[in-house]
Amino acid sequence: xxxxxxxxxxxxxxxxxxxxxxxxxxxxxxxxxxxxxxxxxxxxxxxxxxxxxxxxxxxxxxxxxxxxxxxxxxxxxxxxxxxxxxxxxxxxxxxxxxxxxxxxxxxxxxxxxxxxxxxxxxxxxxxxxxxxxxxxxxxxxxxxxxxxxxxxxxxxxxxxxxxxxxxxxxxxxxxxxxxxxxxxxxxxxxxxxxxxxxxxxxxxxxxxxxxxxxxxxxxxxxxxxxxxxxxxxxxxxxxxxxxxxxxxxxxxxxxxxxxxxxxxxxxxxxxxxxxxxxxxxxxxxxxxxxxxxxxxxxxxxxxxxxxxxxxxxxxxxxxxxxxxxxxxxxxxxxxxxxxxxxxxxxxxxx
Numbered sequence: 459x460x461x462x463x464x465x466x467x468x469x470x471x472x473x474x475x476x477x478x479x480x481x482x483x484x485x486x487x488x489x490x491x492x493x494x495x496x497x498x499x500x501x502x503x504x505x506x507x508x509x510x511x512x513x514x515x516x517x518x519x520x521x522x523x524x525x526x527x528x529x530x531x532x533x534x535x536x537x538x539x540x541x542x543x544x545x546x547x548x549x550x551x552x553x554x555x556x557x558x559x560x561x562x563x564x565x566x567x568x569x570x571x572x573x574x575x576x577x578x579x580x581x582x583x584x585x586x587x588x589x590x591x592x593x594x595x596x597x598x599x600x601x602x603x604x605x606x607x608x609x610x611x612x613x614x615x616x617x618x619x620x621x622x623x624x625x626x627x628x629x630x631x632x633x634x635x636x637x638x639x640x641x642x643x644x645x646x647x648x649x650x651x652x653x654x655x656x657x658x659x660x661x662x663x664x665x666x667x668x669x670x671x672x673x674x675x676x677x678x679x680x681x682x683x684x685x686x687x688x689x690x691x692x693x694x695x696x697x698x699x700x701x702x703x704x705x706x707x708x709x710x711x712x713x714x715x716x717x718x719x720x721x722x723x724x725x726x727x728x729x730x731x732x733x734x735x736x737x738x739x740x741x742x743x744x745x746x747x748x749x750x751x752x753x754x755x756x757x758x759x760x761x762x763x764x765x766x767x768x769x770x771x772x773x774x775x776x777x778x779x780x781x782x783x784x785x786x787x788x789x790x791x792x793x794x795x796x797x798x799x800x801x802x803x804x805x806x807x808x
Contacts, residue, residue: 472635485541492522493546498519503562513565524566530567546733546734547733553619564615569789570768582808583747607687608686608688613769616628625750626749629745630726630745633676633687654672655674655675679775685741687744719744741773761807779791
């Protein structure tokens, strides 16, 4: 057998879903004290009159929960790679208040980054009835399954406002475990994923850049392995004349990677509850959402808020990430930036 392209990953980031399914180690239940602090911080922001886009960690004081969030951030970046905060009675708040709470809690993890060409710092994950065959449409705007992928930021956060009638589960898989499994089973295919793949920007093109970027799935930098992946966009990049078809070996490597992401022996599925806040480190975890059936009443339909966050601390990333992240500078990287972008915090889906 050929040798693996790098040593196997050992540590908490290389987990298996069935092991975590039996444990609540990844869940942090908000205490009565924490909920009181959140309410006090919300009142502080509302009384201050500062625009939400200018609200930072110091504007959302959480005397005891804040240090806990910083510890959870450290585990996101250097440990398991994800956590879920549970217990917020989100139905008690109106949309602006819920958005303010999510923004304020997120500020303890990192600074928000633009999620699209419109400069949205707050995303709305819900079915807008769009057609996924449209190159300008992104999967989260439909009710279809997303498939396992990463987002273009260090940490992606979701807050559940409403759940679907059925389906819509959050699914996670460790990309570190994916590497280990590929390296053990077919190391020659694991090595292929260290080569650059053209990936479609889906119409969100920074100044002076091509409509696609090129980056490996697996990236080594200063001894740490990171992954970046969106198979749908790798495939759709073939629509450009200067992007060659995938070779047989490249397709085999990507197919094996996809097969492993979908293996229930590897991944973990989580049923969100209203008020849940999930934080995921994109460098060590891929996330997915199962297809869902929604409620007929628009007011009841599945709706999640989303933040892309850049912590002030983090791992080094290789130069190839700059094509997608805009920069590899720790504390100032990630997000979508195109000419004319103006940053906003929309309270409703647009």
